[in-house]
Amino acid sequence: MRSVARHPLARRLVETVLTLFGVAVLVFTTLRAIPGDEITATLGTEAAGLSAEQQESLRAYYGLDKPLVLQFFSWLGNVLTGNLGFSRRAGASVLEMTANALPVTMELAVLATIIGLLIGVPLAMLSASRPNGIRDGFGQLVGLAALSVPNFLLGAALLTLISRYAHYNPNAQGFAHLTQDPLLNLQQMLFPALVLGFGLAAPIMRTARSALLEVQTQDFVRTARGKGVAPWRLRVRHVLHNALNPIVTMAGIQFGYLLGGAVVVEQIFSVPGLGRQVLAGIQQKEYAVVQSTVLVIATTFVVVNLLTDLLYRVIDPRVRAA
Amino acid sequence: MKLPSALSSPATRCLVAVAAAALVATGCSSGTPGKEGSTGGGTLVVGYTADPNTLDPWKATQFQAVHLLEQMYGTLTELDGDLNVKPGLAEKWQYADENKALTLTLRQGVKFHDGKPFSSADVKSSLERIQKPETAAVAAATVKSIQSVDAPDPQTVVLHLAAPDAGLLAGFATTNLAMLSKDDTSDMVGQKPNGTGAFKFDSRTAGQSVKLTADGDYWGGRPKVSGLEFRIIPDQTSVVAALQSGNVQFATLDDPLVARSAEGSGLKLTKTPSLSYHVLQLNARKAPLDKLDVRLAISCAIDRKQVLDTAALGEGEMTGPITSPAYKSDPNARPCPTRDVARAKQLLAGAGLANGVTIPAIVSQGEYATSVNEAQNLQAQLKEAGITLDLQTLESGAYVDKWVAADFSAAVALNGGRPDPDGMYGRYFTSSGNLNKVAGYSSPELDKLFAEGKATTDPAKRKEIYTQVSRHLEDNAAWVWLFSSYGYTATTQGVSGFTPMANGSLQNLREISLQ
Numbered sequence: 001m002r003s004v005a006r007h008p009l010a011r012r013l014v015e016t017v018l019t020l021f022g023v024a025v026l027v028f029t030t031l032r033a034i035p036g037d038e039i040t041a042t043l044g045t046e047a048a049g050l051s052a053e054q055q056e057s058l059r060a061y062y063g064l065d066k067p068l069v070l071q072f073f074s075w076l077g078n079v080l081t082g083n084l085g086f087s088r089r090a091g092a093s094v095l096e097m098t099a100n101a102l103p104v105t106m107e108l109a110v111l112a113t114i115i116g117l118l119i120g121v122p123l124a125m126l127s128a129s130r131p132n133g134i135r136d137g138f139g140q141l142v143g144l145a146a147l148s149v150p151n152f153l154l155g156a157a158l159l160t161l162i163s164r165y166a167h168y169n170p171n172a173q174g175f176a177h178l179t180q181d182p183l184l185n186l187q188q189m190l191f192p193a194l195v196l197g198f199g200l201a202a203p204i205m206r207t208a209r210s211a212l213l214e215v216q217t218q219d220f221v222r223t224a225r226g227k228g229v230a231p232w233r234l235r236v237r238h239v240l241h242n243a244l245n246p247i248v249t250m251a252g253i254q255f256g257y258l259l260g261g262a263v264v265v266e267q268i269f270s271v272p273g274l275g276r277q278v279l280a281g282i283q284q285k286e287y288a289v290v291q292s293t294v295l296v297i298a299t300t301f302v303v304v305n306l307l308t309d310l311l312y313r314v315i316d317p318r319v320r321a322a
Numbered sequence: 323m324k325l326p327s328a329l330s331s332p333a334t335r336c337l338v339a340v341a342a343a344a345l346v347a348t349g350c351s352s353g354t355p356g357k358e359g360s361t362g363g364g365t366l367v368v369g370y371t372a373d374p375n376t377l378d379p380w381k382a383t384q385f386q387a388v389h390l391l392e393q394m395y396g397t398l399t400e401l402d403g404d405l406n407v408k409p410g411l412a413e414k415w416q417y418a419d420e421n422k423a424l425t426l427t428l429r430q431g432v433k434f435h436d437g438k439p440f441s442s443a444d445v446k447s448s449l450e451r452i453q454k455p456e457t458a459a460v461a462a463a464t465v466k467s468i469q470s471v472d473a474p475d476p477q478t479v480v481l482h483l484a485a486p487d488a489g490l491l492a493g494f495a496t497t498n499l500a501m502l503s504k505d506d507t508s509d510m511v512g513q514k515p516n517g518t519g520a521f522k523f524d525s526r527t528a529g530q531s532v533k534l535t536a537d538g539d540y541w542g543g544r545p546k547v548s549g550l551e552f553r554i555i556p557d558q559t560s561v562v563a564a565l566q567s568g569n570v571q572f573a574t575l576d577d578p579l580v581a582r583s584a585e586g587s588g589l590k591l592t593k594t595p596s597l598s599y600h601v602l603q604l605n606a607r608k609a610p611l612d613k614l615d616v617r618l619a620i621s622c623a624i625d626r627k628q629v630l631d632t633a634a635l636g637e638g639e640m641t642g643p644i645t646s647p648a649y650k651s652d653p654n655a656r657p658c659p660t661r662d663v664a665r666a667k668q669l670l671a672g673a674g675l676a677n678g679v680t681i682p683a684i685v686s687q688g689e690y691a692t693s694v695n696e697a698q699n700l701q702a703q704l705k706e707a708g709i710t711l712d713l714q715t716l717e718s719g720a721y722v723d724k725w726v727a728a729d730f731s732a733a734v735a736l737n738g739g740r741p742d743p744d745g746m747y748g749r750y751f752t753s754s755g756n757l758n759k760v761a762g763y764s765s766p767e768l769d770k771l772f773a774e775g776k777a778t779t780d781p782a783k784r785k786e787i788y789t790q791v792s793r794h795l796e797d798n799a800a801w802v803w804l805f806s807s808y809g810y811t812a813t814t815q816g817v818s819g820f821t822p823m824a825n826g827s828l829q830n831l832r833e834i835s836l837q
Contacts, residue, residue, distance in 0.1 A: 036719035040726055042375055045737075046383040046460050048726040049749060049756040053455030054462065061458070089375045090528030091513055097528055156559050163563035164587055172369075172564030174553060175530055267556040272529050276556070280529060284375055285719065 009310075016302050023298045027291050028072050034285070038062045041285040042089075062088075075288060079295065085288025089280070094292045097277055100177075102296065105273040107178060108196070108266075109258035111189055113251055115197025119146075120204030121247065125235060127205070128212035139205065147202035155195045155268040162191070171269045192269040196262055200254045207250040211243035218242075260297055364548040364836055365533075366817070368828075369561040369573035373529050373554050378512035379500035380452060380459040388497050389828040390552055393534055394435070395500035395517035396541075398426060398445070399491050400829065403821050404647055405597075405741035407491045411440065411501055411518065412479075421486035421779060426479040432541045434503050435515075435522045442473035447504035449481075457508060461498035463749060463756045465490070467776075486777045488784060489744035520545045520832035530554055546819065546835040562812065565589050571814045571836065574828070577691035578637035581810040590815060593637075593808040594822040597645045597739030597746075600629075600638075600692070602683070602700060602802040605762035608731045611681065615673040617799035620681070622658035623666035623707035624700060630805040633695035638807040643747065643792045645739045645806050647824065649785055653803075656796035666707040678708035683732035685713055686721035690736045696804070697734045728759040739806075741825060743788040748772050751791075751800065763800040 039058050040047045050058070059065040066074070078085065084094035120143075127139030163169040170187035178185045215221065216239045224238050263275035274293060281289035374387035379395050382388050400410040412426040432440040449471050452459040467487035472480040483490075493499070502508065506516055515523040520542060521534035535549040553570060555561045558580045564570040566587055575581045585591050602620070610616045626640045642651025658665060670676060681704075685697040694715060701711040711732070716724065724730050740746040750761035752772045758764055768791065775787040795801070811822045816837035821830045 034719065035723040040722050041719060042381065043383045043460060044722055045725055045760075047722070048728075048760050049460065049463060050458065051455060051462070051756065054458040057456040058458045087528065088512070089373065091377065091526060092528045156557070159560055159563045160566075160583075163567040167567050169563055169567030169569055171560070172553070172555060172567055172569035174527075174551075268560055270530075270555045270557075270560060276529060280373065283719070 012306065016306060019302060020295065020298060024076060024291065024295055025072075027294045028075075028287075031282075031285075031287050031290055032068065034282075036285055037064055038088075038285045038287070039064070041283065071287075075291060079292060084292035084296075087281070087286055087289050089284050089286060094289050097289070098274070098293060098296050101272055101274045101277045101293075102300075103178070104175075104271060105259065105262075105275065107185075108189060108193060108262065108271060108273060109255055111193035112196035112200060112258055112262075113255045115193055116200025116204050116254065117247075117251055119197060119201035121208050121240070123201065124205045124208030124212055125240065127209045128216065128239075129235070131213060139209070143202050143205040143209075146198050146205070149198075151195050151199050151262075152264045152268060154198065155192070155265055158191055158195065159268060171271070175270065175272050188269070188271070192262070192265045192271055195265055195269075196258065200251070203254060204247060204250055208243065208247045211246045212239055215239050215243045256301065259300060364546075365551055366547045366549075366572055366831065366834055366836060367551045367553055367570045368831070369555050369564050369570040370552045371554075371556055371558055371561060374532065374552070376512060377515055378508045379497050379502070379515075379517075380457060380461070380508050381512075382497065383460055385826065386552075389826070390532060391500065391515070391517075392497045392519070392827060392829050393521040393550060393831060394515045394519040394523055395497055395502075396432070396440075396519050397497065397500055398494040401492070401495045401741055401823070401825065401827070403823060405492075405824060406648070407495065410495065411445075412494075415491065417779065421488075421777070422483045424481040424483065424490065426481070428477045428479065429541055430477060432518050433539050434518055435537060436503070438503055438505065440501065440503075440518050441476040442479045443476070444501055444504050445479045446471045446473045448499075448501050451502075451508070452499065459498065459508075461493075461496055464493040464496070464499065464745065486779075488776050488779045489742040489748070492740075492742035493745050495741070521550055524549065540832075542832065545832040547831075550831060559583070562587075562589075565812055565814060568814055571817050572820070572831075572834070573812050574826070575810040575812055576807070578635045578807070578810075579691070581637070581808075581812070582635070584810075584812050588815065590813045590817070592811045592822055594811070595639060595645075595824055596806055596809045596826065597741070597824045598736055598826075599641050599643075599645050599739060599806045600634075600696060600734075600736050600804045602804065603730075603733040603735050603760075603762070604799065604801055605728065605731050605733075606798075606800065607762050610673070610675065610679055611731055611762075613673045614798060615669040616675065616679065618657055619666040619669035619673070619707060620704065620709060621656065621796075621799040621802045622662045622669065623704050623709060624802055624804075625661035625703060626653075626804045628661075628703065629696055629699050632699045633692045634805070634807055638805040641803055641806045643795045643801075643803055644743050644788060645824075646741045646743060646746065648741075648781070649743045649788045651789070651792040651796075651803075655793055657799070661703075663707050666709075670708060676708075678710065680710040680712050681732050682712040682714060682730070683734060684721055684724055684730045685715045685734045686718045687715050689718040689721060692807075693734055693736070700734065725760065728762065739825070743784075743791065744772060744775050747791065747795075748776070751795065761800070763798065765794070765798070768794055 039062060086093050087097060090097060123139045123142055127136040130136055170184060175188060176184040221238055224234055263279050266273045266276045274297060278290055278293050281293060370386050372386045374390045375384045376382050376387050379391045382391055396411045398410050398412040399407050402408045411429055411432060413429045414427045416425045428442060434440060449465060449468060451457050452462055452465060467483045467485055467490060468481050469484045470482045500517060502511060503516060520537055520540045522537045524533040524535045526532045531554060532552045536545040536547060538544045555564050558575060558577050561573045562580060562584045565573060581591060604611050604617050606612055630636055630638050640653045642653045642655060644651040686693050697713050701713055704711050725733060749755040749757045751764055751768050753764040753769055771787055771791050775784055778784055809826055817834060819833045819835050
């Protein structure tokens, strides 16, 4: 009988806790290494006019007068009891803010990944159908454009064009959550998801193209073709199906990045996601907001990962044995 | 078995991750109080590029916070379109005791938004709390001359001054000296504002919007719009797009490039010369800038027009120190009215630096649109005179940190102006001023001039005194004043009645009507 401590699951849990603790320490120290604090961030250059007594009272007000170690553990203690801190700027608790922003970021990430797949995969199939031909050239050109046009440019251009010429700009209306007004919400998510999705299409297209090329030279494809399988059916059922693994892996990696918040696109389209929450926290030097939000993002990652691992253990006996 | 092997593939692994993430997402979604963004019913939607960072009027310095709060709070005096003092919560005033006592008569029938009447007790309590260091009010220095406050009856306040202070009445017109109810602390109103202004606080969704409703009991008459919504659209280009689509009806812009893009697309664009000024701050307490000739050489080597044209598309006016209309400095009253590289070289040689000199300078990245371009143009111009400007481009937080600590030799800066020249520069250039460390220059002559300017209330005499102040600053090249830019107001066609002001104030939003 193996001891509990050596059980892979227990080890995994310990690892998880250590990782999150590491993230907490890292974020805490990095933030304090940035010049400035909440006083100068709030008052700007006017902070220069404060008298020594005024400064002292502000340091106490913002909780900056306590030793760093104490600041760290009191924050961590609060987080463990479910209190993520309070944002004076926003006049709201970080828990409340995160509960609003996280679903927005998730929704945007899911939509962008779907759009990335919808653009990237057909483009790759077009390219792979005639390697080095005109179709391939076209596909690669679009892929290159998606890779090289920065999303702030594409986003700003798109927004300006539709606003100016179509007088349509759902993002300038107050943001609507999916649960409040699904129709408006989807309109507001459409353009940011398109911009992000277009950017995602490039790596997906490239990965998919090489995977397709590799699969379509294999024997079973030749055999299938020899047996008279229709070309489109061959491409979808046989080639694409077998090239799916790297494609979805790539999409998954990109999805992971998006969970951290797509700051630039969120800024341009006024989407109140996690990226903007972290950015505003950094600009305002609201330590608790940044620390807690980053910890939430990290936890989401880790938990999702852990859950997948656990699922493997439950379902696949070979993994359990390993 | 087919299923387990399928699940162990990377593809499925990712699908599982996505599904799990989606589950977490739905689990976390909670009801938000936000309503849908309807623009009808006479609500003016104002596009704001940042969330107001505080609702405490005594601590607000950020543009967005100040101009949101001025809708909700009243001040003792106000400024008119030419920045002259006009009555606010104080209806009239009278100096006595050789200008050392100031009696204010308060307006009758004014109420706070929570229904309590406004009286002299609130004024006394507000002023006394602003002066206390624990309050950490940013305008504490403005009311430093007030020694004691008497409230003999509900409509009368008597201020006893330590010394005459001619700038005080103009100084009162800032939201940082807003009158709070004696029953409210600044912390309380930081959560739920309670003022005497034209608009009442309604609701706020962090990072998205702040909504105000018109106050029917406002002493100046109910505003023409039924409410204001300050909608946060972080990017200036996106703000213009929001105006073009009609979802936002009003915005202020400061990037000349963005303002140009708004022109000619059916929007109404007004430009107003601004009190704030672009300047190359020199720290005369750091060698070699402690030598007058070095500072003068820098001043002579710079063509201000060129800086304005290259960095800000020519959108602005060359300026001397004082930018307020009533006391405006003559931009050409300086040792080198136009660029004179030969003279600059000569001055440097006179200072024993004929082989050139290197001056480190801090520049902020992102604090305002034109900073880096200005710095690069200055660098190029100074190079021709043998002066190497060693630019240190900093993220705005790091820049503010260094600026506040006066930890720089030179700084490319955009500083805010004030309507009264004493309020504007007394704090910088008097030796006891609270920003003198940052100004890096003071002199007995300036101290004397500023004291005289405070002591007299005669406008003509004051104008003369501040012309001398201005001249002294230029002759000693305390800093190199470059230009003042424009503030832009962009509105949709249906918006009328707004008068922009040189100090950037949006107090006239209460005059706007919508079609």
